[in-house]
Amino acid sequence: MIEIVSQERCIGCDRCVEVCPTSVFDTGPGGIPVIARVQDCQTCFMCEAYCPVDALFVAPQAEPVEPGSPLRDEAYVTAAGLLGGYRKKIGWGRGRTPGALRAVGPDLPRPTPAPPRKEHR
Amino acid sequence: MTAEVTLLRHADVLVLGGGPAGAWAAIAAAEAGADVVLADKGYCGTSGSAAAGGNNLWYLPPDPALREAAMDAREAIAGRLTERRWMERVIEETYHQIGRLAGWGYPFPVDEGGVERRGSLQGPEYMRRMRRKAHRSGVRILDHHPALELLATPDGTAVGAAGIRRQDGGGRWEVRAGAVVLATGGCAFLSGAFGLDVDTGDGHLMAAELGAELSGMEFSNAYALSPAYGAHTKGLMMQFASYYDEAGRPLELGDMGTARQAVARLLADGRQVLARLDQAPPGLREAMRRSQPNYFLPLDKAGIDPFTQAYPVRLVMEGTVRGTGGLRVVGEDCATTVPGLYAAGDVATRELITGSVSGGGSHNGAWAISSGTWAGAAAAAFATRGEGRARSRPAGRAGLRPHGPATGAAAEVVRAVQDEVLPLDRNYFRTAAGLRRSLTSLDRLWTDVAAHLSGEGRGALRARQAAAMVAHGRWMYRAALARAESRGMHQRLDRPEADPRLARRIHVGGLDEVWTAPEEPKEAVA
Numbered sequence: 001m002i003e004i005v006s007q008e009r010c011i012g013c014d015r016c017v018e019v020c021p022t023s024v025f026d027t028g029p030g031g032i033p034v035i036a037r038v039q040d041c042q043t044c045f046m047c048e049a050y051c052p053v054d055a056l057f058v059a060p061q062a063e064p065v066e067p068g069s070p071l072r073d074e075a076y077v078t079a080a081g082l083l084g085g086y087r088k089k090i091g092w093g094r095g096r097t098p099g100a101l102r103a104v105g106p107d108l109p110r111p112t113p114a115p116p117r118k119e120h121r
Numbered sequence: 122m123t124a125e126v127t128l129l130r131h132a133d134v135l136v137l138g139g140g141p142a143g144a145w146a147a148i149a150a151a152e153a154g155a156d157v158v159l160a161d162k163g164y165c166g167t168s169g170s171a172a173a174g175g176n177n178l179w180y181l182p183p184d185p186a187l188r189e190a191a192m193d194a195r196e197a198i199a200g201r202l203t204e205r206r207w208m209e210r211v212i213e214e215t216y217h218q219i220g221r222l223a224g225w226g227y228p229f230p231v232d233e234g235g236v237e238r239r240g241s242l243q244g245p246e247y248m249r250r251m252r253r254k255a256h257r258s259g260v261r262i263l264d265h266h267p268a269l270e271l272l273a274t275p276d277g278t279a280v281g282a283a284g285i286r287r288q289d290g291g292g293r294w295e296v297r298a299g300a301v302v303l304a305t306g307g308c309a310f311l312s313g314a315f316g317l318d319v320d321t322g323d324g325h326l327m328a329a330e331l332g333a334e335l336s337g338m339e340f341s342n343a344y345a346l347s348p349a350y351g352a353h354t355k356g357l358m359m360q361f362a363s364y365y366d367e368a369g370r371p372l373e374l375g376d377m378g379t380a381r382q383a384v385a386r387l388l389a390d391g392r393q394v395l396a397r398l399d400q401a402p403p404g405l406r407e408a409m410r411r412s413q414p415n416y417f418l419p420l421d422k423a424g425i426d427p428f429t430q431a432y433p434v435r436l437v438m439e440g441t442v443r444g445t446g447g448l449r450v451v452g453e454d455c456a457t458t459v460p461g462l463y464a465a466g467d468v469a470t471r472e473l474i475t476g477s478v479s480g481g482g483s484h485n486g487a488w489a490i491s492s493g494t495w496a497g498a499a500a501a502a503f504a505t506r507g508e509g510r511a512r513s514r515p516a517g518r519a520g521l522r523p524h525g526p527a528t529g530a531a532a533e534v535v536r537a538v539q540d541e542v543l544p545l546d547r548n549y550f551r552t553a554a555g556l557r558r559s560l561t562s563l564d565r566l567w568t569d570v571a572a573h574l575s576g577e578g579r580g581a582l583r584a585r586q587a588a589a590m591v592a593h594g595r596w597m598y599r600a601a602l603a604r605a606e607s608r609g610m611h612q613r614l615d616r617p618e619a620d621p622r623l624a625r626r627i628h629v630g631g632l633d634e635v636w637t638a639p640e641e642p643k644e645a646v647a
């Protein structure tokens with residue numbers, strides 16, 4: 001779930017309002033978006049990918065984290081390098097290499113779905 | 122739905138949904154000379170399962186032996202419901218279109234041998250490029266414009282759609298068009314699976330209101346593993362997993378196919394199951410991280426190293442997203458049974474190329490590209506014939522225009538559907554008795570929804586989504602009851618074997634009355 005909009009970093013571009021597929025954010029009165037419908041967050045990390053200044057943090061939990069959780073603590077999350085983490089991982093942003101370019105996966109055995117059932121003929 | 126029309130547009134082709142299927146359809150229609158509008162519930166570029174999850178593709182170079190082998194391999198597990206001709210077409214079209222995507226600048230990786238690897242697409246990068254290409258092709262994109270209903274002529278031809286402007290005060294939009302491509306994705310029942318809460322089966326409901334038929338809806342119970350606390354259902358890396366019980370004792374679960382079922386059984390029984398990527402050779406781990414950041418990041422954020430720490434898992438419902446059922450297509454151009462209405466991607470049945478087993482690991486993404494391209498081109502051709510454009514009426518009913526006093530609450534309906542469709546014991550492990558019990562509840566729910574459910578503004582979307590989920594659940598379980606056997610992902614505890622007489626597709630349709638009909642078997646090919 002989306003947990004943090006960094007008041008310090010946000011430049012009020014409203015990109016997150018636009019790109020969030022489930023429209024979790026509203027534009028905020030002071031220019032900084034507000035998390036208006038947290039229950040609609042589907043933990044997809046897309047807002048993190050698009051925020052140009054790494055001001056967002058989406059916790060990996062499918063429910064909001066406990067009030068005391070470090071994942072709500074901007075100082076902790078920033079220090080851990082997790083603000084805007086998805087953008088970093090996919091290599092978006094100035095001076096980064098697109099992650100897609102480096103995504104040479106290991107040759108994997110093809111995912112095998114459940115084996116076919118025997119058919120008596 | 123009473124809101125005033127605050128946005129009215131005309132187009133040759135209207136595409137509903139801006140995931141890969143919708144984007145490819147819009148581009149193909151525009152390239153065929155059509156004036157195209159694409160409306161998405163969310164944002165074309167981030168919305169839908171491919172943007173969130175990424176896609177490995179059924180991507181095969183034009184080497185006949187390789188392609189034959191790939192088709193043979195799928196046929197061997199697909200429950201005899203596929204058609205070779207469709208497989209060939211999808212492989213060829215996907216290969217061709219991925220070549221074009223490379224030309225548009227998608228940064229495909231190059232391996233150590235200097236070979237460009239085009240078989241895998243990273244979600245955000247892929248869909249950002251698709252949006253850009255659609256835009257440059259002249260497609261007019263409407264983000265946050267969910268469609269709620271189709272517009273139809275008196276004789277039932279689809280000639281547009283209407284919905285709400287979610288971020289502009291919730292007013293009504295209407296697009297009048299010469300043809301419509303539905304590309305609204307599958308239905309994951311708002312299970313929370315990452316990226317899938319936009320996929321609520323709206324397109325299936327809209328189409329069914331014009332009499333469209335569906336097929337393969339019994340293959341609708343895809344579930345995928347995620348960390349127990351989360352919703353990230355990336356499956357590829359689980360090939361390297363070993364599983365443990367709550368005491369840390371290794372579970373002997375057999376090969377991958379049977380392992381999944383054994384894990385499901387344990388979870389359904391309320392046991393805890395932990396996973397660890399023990400089988401990943403240390404030399405590969407860095408490459409694994411680079412190739413699937415959306416598997417690793419949610420674990421990193423939770424402070425878990427999956428190579429050394431076992432973490433608890435759960436199974437999250439993905440319904441017809443990584444299932445195979447959907448709208449029945451009746452021609453090679455992905456026409457539905459409704460004139461002027463085409464289906465592409467997960468909203469359409471994928472049985473033709475992946476049968477009774479999930480196409481989620483490569484087939485579905487290839488299908489989205491191919492079916493999107495065909496549907497877009499065909500819709501453009503249909504539109505130039507100009508059969509529509511006459512008087513039209515809005516076709517939406519349940520959840521939109523209740524025939525009784527509006528009293529329903531969408532959230533309660535959603536919960537009631539989820540109670541029937543999410544639990545492993547009801548939907549992964551099916552029995553005739555259980556299916557009948559669920560159908561009794563869902564049928565009653567439908568009657569209620571049709572009579573009373575509606576909403577205003579954003580609430581109109583919630584109500585309509587809830588109605589679509591009820592309809593989806595009823596088709597799913599009616600088809601599951603009709604398929605009195607086990608085949609592929611459809612597992613009936615009371616009929617554990619496959620029945621050769623049922624090696625055929627099952628059609629389903631209807632709203633107030635749901636019907637099923639087995640497809641006439643094709644004449645056996647010697």
Ligand SMILES: Cc1cc2nc3c(=O)[nH]c(=O)nc-3n(C[C@H](O)[C@H](O)[C@H](O)COP(=O)(O)OP(=O)(O)OC[C@H]3O[C@@H](n4cnc5c(N)ncnc54)[C@H](O)[C@@H]3O)c2cc1C
Nearest residue numbers: 138140142162168169170174177268306466467483485486
């Ligand atoms: C975790 C995960 C991993 C996957 N990995 C693979 C893989 O490796 N290989 C593979 O082949 N397949 C994979 N798949 C499946 C693949 O992603 C889908 O088959 C593919 O994305 C289907 O494309 P689509 O455009 O039909 O649907 P989607 O990508 O789901 O897009 C549907 C779009 O329709 C929009 N929409 C919905 N309702 C409305 C409405 N009422 N009005 C307007 N717009 C609407 C949504 O906002 C969304 O943008 C995976 C799926 C998941 C969930």
Ligand code: SF4
Nearest residue numbers: 020041042044045047
């Ligand atoms: S994680 Fe996804 S759903 Fe949640 S706020 Fe960000 S973009 Fe929206």
Ligand code: SF4
Nearest residue numbers: 010011013014016051
């Ligand atoms: S995208 Fe980032 S910078 Fe822009 S408004 Fe959102 S949080 Fe602020």
